[in-house]
Amino acid sequence: MPYVYLSVALDLPLPRSFDYRAPAGVTGVGERVIVPFGRQTLSGVVLAVSDVPPDFPKLKDIAEAPADLPALPADVMALCRFCADFYAAPLGMVLAAALPAALRQPRPWAGDGTHWHWQAVDADGLLARLSPRARKQRQLAELLRTPQAREAVRDVAGDALRWLGEWQASGDVVAVAPVRAGGVPRQVALPALNAAQAAAVTAVDAADGYAAFLLYGVTGSGKTEVYLRTIAARLARDEQVLVLVPEINLTPQLEARFRARFPDEAIVSLHSGLADGERTRNWLQAARGDARIVLGTRLAVFTPLPRLGLIVVDEEHDGSYRQQEGVRYSARDLAVWRARDRKLPVLLGSATPSIETWKNASEGRYTRLDLPVRAVAGAVAPTLELLPTGRIALQDGIHPLALERLRATLARCGQALVFINRRGYAPVLACNECGWVSNCKRCEARLVLHLGDRRLRCHHCGFECTIPAECPDCGNADLKPLGQGTQRIEDALAARFPDTPPLRIDRDNTRRKGSLEAMLAQVHDGRVRLLVGTQMLAKGHDFANLQLVVVLNADAGLFSVDFRAEERLFAQLLQVAGRAGRAGQPGQVLIQTRYPEHPFYAALLAGDYAAFADEQLATRRELLLPPCAAWLMIRAEAKRIETALAFLNALRGALAGQGVQAMTPIAATMSRKAGWERAQLLVTAPTRGPVVAAASHLAELLVAKPPKGVRWVIDVDPQDV
DNA sequence: AGCACGCCGACT
DNA sequence: GTCGGCGTGCTC
Numbered sequence: 001m002p003y004v005y006l007s008v009a010l011d012l013p014l015p016r017s018f019d020y021r022a023p024a025g026v027t028g029v030g031e032r033v034i035v036p037f038g039r040q041t042l043s044g045v046v047l048a049v050s051d052v053p054p055d056f057p058k059l060k061d062i063a064e065a066p067a068d069l070p071a072l073p074a075d076v077m078a079l080c081r082f083c084a085d086f087y088a089a090p091l092g093m094v095l096a097a098a099l100p101a102a103l104r105q106p107r108p109w110a111g112d113g114t115h116w117h118w119q120a121v122d123a124d125g126l127l128a129r130l131s132p133r134a135r136k137q138r139q140l141a142e143l144l145r146t147p148q149a150r151e152a153v154r155d156v157a158g159d160a161l162r163w164l165g166e167w168q169a170s171g172d173v174v175a176v177a178p179v180r181a182g183g184v185p186r187q188v189a190l191p192a193l194n195a196a197q198a199a200a201v202t203a204v205d206a207a208d209g210y211a212a213f214l215l216y217g218v219t220g221s222g223k224t225e226v227y228l229r230t231i232a233a234r235l236a237r238d239e240q241v242l243v244l245v246p247e248i249n250l251t252p253q254l255e256a257r258f259r260a261r262f263p264d265e266a267i268v269s270l271h272s273g274l275a276d277g278e279r280t281r282n283w284l285q286a287a288r289g290d291a292r293i294v295l296g297t298r299l300a301v302f303t304p305l306p307r308l309g310l311i312v313v314d315e316e317h318d319g320s321y322r323q324q325e326g327v328r329y330s331a332r333d334l335a336v337w338r339a340r341d342r343k344l345p346v347l348l349g350s351a352t353p354s355i356e357t358w359k360n361a362s363e364g365r366y367t368r369l370d371l372p373v374r375a376v377a378g379a380v381a382p383t384l385e386l387l388p389t390g391r392i393a394l395q396d397g398i399h400p401l402a403l404e405r406l407r408a409t410l411a412r413c414g415q416a417l418v419f420i421n422r423r424g425y426a427p428v429l430a431c432n433e434c435g436w437v438s439n440c441k442r443c444e445a446r447l448v449l450h451l452g453d454r455r456l457r458c459h460h461c462g463f464e465c466t467i468p469a470e471c472p473d474c475g476n477a478d479l480k481p482l483g484q485g486t487q488r489i490e491d492a493l494a495a496r497f498p499d500t501p502p503l504r505i506d507r508d509n510t511r512r513k514g515s516l517e518a519m520l521a522q523v524h525d526g527r528v529r530l531l532v533g534t535q536m537l538a539k540g541h542d543f544a545n546l547q548l549v550v551v552l553n554a555d556a557g558l559f560s561v562d563f564r565a566e567e568r569l570f571a572q573l574l575q576v577a578g579r580a581g582r583a584g585q586p587g588q589v590l591i592q593t594r595y596p597e598h599p600f601y602a603a604l605l606a607g608d609y610a611a612f613a614d615e616q617l618a619t620r621r622e623l624l625l626p627p628c629a630a631w632l633m634i635r636a637e638a639k640r641i642e643t644a645l646a647f648l649n650a651l652r653g654a655l656a657g658q659g660v661q662a663m664t665p666i667a668a669t670m671s672r673k674a675g676w677e678r679a680q681l682l683v684t685a686p687t688r689g690p691v692v693a694a695a696s697h698l699a700e701l702l703v704a705k706p707p708k709g710v711r712w713v714i715d716v717d718p719q720d721v
Numbered sequence: 722a723g724c725a726c727g728c729c730g731a732c733t
Numbered sequence: 734g735t736c737g738g739c740g741t742g743c744t745c
Binding site for chain 2: 740741
């Protein structure tokens with residue numbers, strides 16, 4: 001039997017591939033193989049096929065070539081190679097990250113990847129046999145008069161999929177192949193474009209080959225409409241479109257909007273919140289070219305799309321495009337690389353572009369498309385106002401004027417949001433007598449007081465304990481909560497506004513699946529008019545009647561060691577502000593600050609992000625900070641900081657002569673976390689080349705000779721300092 | 722990463 | 734006398 005020899009990338013932290021023998025013809029480059037490895041069995045991706053046997057005496061045969069995915073196309077392989085090289089990650093790990101979990105298992109995938117639809121053979125006959133009391137079953141039978149996707153069936157009731165299985169077995173329901181949309185998409189509810197939107201659409205449509213666009217426009221300026229129009233133009237050429245969004249909880253809203261616009265289109269979403277089966281089916285639909293629109297989070301950037309014609313990155317500045325575990329890639333940067341490689345336009349949208357993107361736009365590498373006008377019906381710019389807190393007595397952490405405005409807003413039946421980026425009741429519990437504070441034993445952080453279940457919690461390592469009745473050091477029984485968290489603000493507002501009880505929305509009470517949606521529904525139908533929330537509420541959710549936003553602790557971002565903190569604060573505050581004033585009246589945004597004179601607030605109040613970004617960029621140029629220099633961060637943790645620092649110092653030595661500057665290793669911002677002491681080594685160079693080379697040099701070194709008792713991470717182009 | 726093999730302390 | 738600690742070495 002003729003054999004071929006495969007080079008296979010495995011999901012291991014090793015920067016090399018392994019060779020196997022396989023019968024000729026059963027597999028090819030980009031396909032999945034299941035192979036024996038030591039005494040385990042692993043899934044891998046074929047990198048190369050050769051007729052020449054490698055010089056390795058213990059060569060093994062592959063176990064299986066499951067052929068359950070279409071071979072990863074050359075462009076996805078190239079993207080993964082680039083990602084592996086740039087971020088100093090093993091190629092096998094990148095390829096594993098590119099596949100849905102079911103196609104990473106060392107066994108063939110049982111599903112066939114088709115999004116079958118289901119239809120009743122004789123709906124009336126089925127209904128006649130159902131009990132009149134089985135309301136949900138009858139509802140499902142009614143629905144199945146027309147073909148329904150699995151997900152639509154599932155949404156009817158918890159047991160709906162089981163009934164479907166039974167009805168299929170009894171022959172009442174059959175699977176039908178979904179119709180694949182093609183050619184010019186049918187669009188409904190097409191709003192008129194303003195001049196800026198029309199110009200943007202024209203520019204993107206005219207792109208032939210690679211072109212990067214920055215779609216720069218505030219909330220309500222109609223960015224989504226521009227996406228929809230350019231997408232329609234690509235669909236009309238029967239191309240596929242990849243749309244990246246930052247967070248899972250944003251996908252349903254945007255997905256609904258896309259479905260409403262393109263009712264006949266198979267729109268497929270890809271994010272980590274999907275069940276394995278659904279994600280795999282969606283991925284395969286995209287990879288086979290059956291779905292023309294893919295809407296996904298960062299992991300979707302690797303999706304094979306044979307007829308890809310456009311990539312959209314919404315909210316391109318958002319930090320969640322950065323993968324922080326395992327392979328540390330930036331999906332936004334990879335999207336731009338992929339667009340260039342495949343010679344396609346890429347559209348980056350933001351009201352507050354990252355300084356990286358801003359630099360590319362101001363130096364002409366990206367074309368800036370401005371949407372200066374609020375295009376969405378009823379959208380009006382919110383008014384921003386500072387509330388200096390230096391000399392005035394706050395009431396439960398809230399400025400009296402803010403309370404007054406809250407009262408007025410609620411009195412005229414408006415909705416109001418109090419924004420505070422701190423969960424819990426109070427960020428720390430302290431003893432007035434001896435100065436004891438609730439420190440975490442394992443982290444360089446405070447234990448946060450949670451009154452709901454009367455516990456102290458560390459938000460960094462998960463440690464928790466009951467609230468001590470008295471000071472552990474001096475026995476004083478009068479321990480005081482210091483500062484405000486969402487729960488304390490909720491309590492304070494509940495006491496002040498008994499007629500309009502506040503609803504708190506933060507991670508503590510939205511852990512359960514669907515609870516966030518349920519809460520948002522209460523806000524949308526007006527049952528709740530006073531909201532207290534964190535970060536979570538800043539993104540994506542539009543509340544039509546929201547008239548007032550009060551921001552309580554913005555200052556935290558002003559004096560950070562991280563040079564990107566101001567940029568993030570600006571984005572966050574504008575995003576929160578953008579929640580207000582969407583129904584005709586201008587929204588009001590009040591920002592409490594102890595530093596009203598800070599230049600940051602002058603820029604914010606001027607509402608001129610462009611001026612702010614120009615200034616930030618000038619500073620970065622002057623101080624040689626990214627993106628005007630290339631950075632690499634080696635993070636290390638050990639039981640003792642000395643071990644971590646010694647390890648980093650040794651690495652620093654290994655970087656001599658590499659054309660990079662390695663700084664002195666220092667303790668990390670949070671120097672202790674979960675019992676590990678942490679340090680970091682910053683490596684810089686004027687350009688990316690030497691930094692990337694240094695990263696792969698170190699990675700090789702560390703894999704060849706792993707340090708004892710030290711955990712390390714190589715972070716190319718770090719986003720947090 | 723797994724999972725072996727391989728030499729030194731407290732237990733059936 | 735064994736069970737078991739995790740140190741280092743290999744996996745095609």
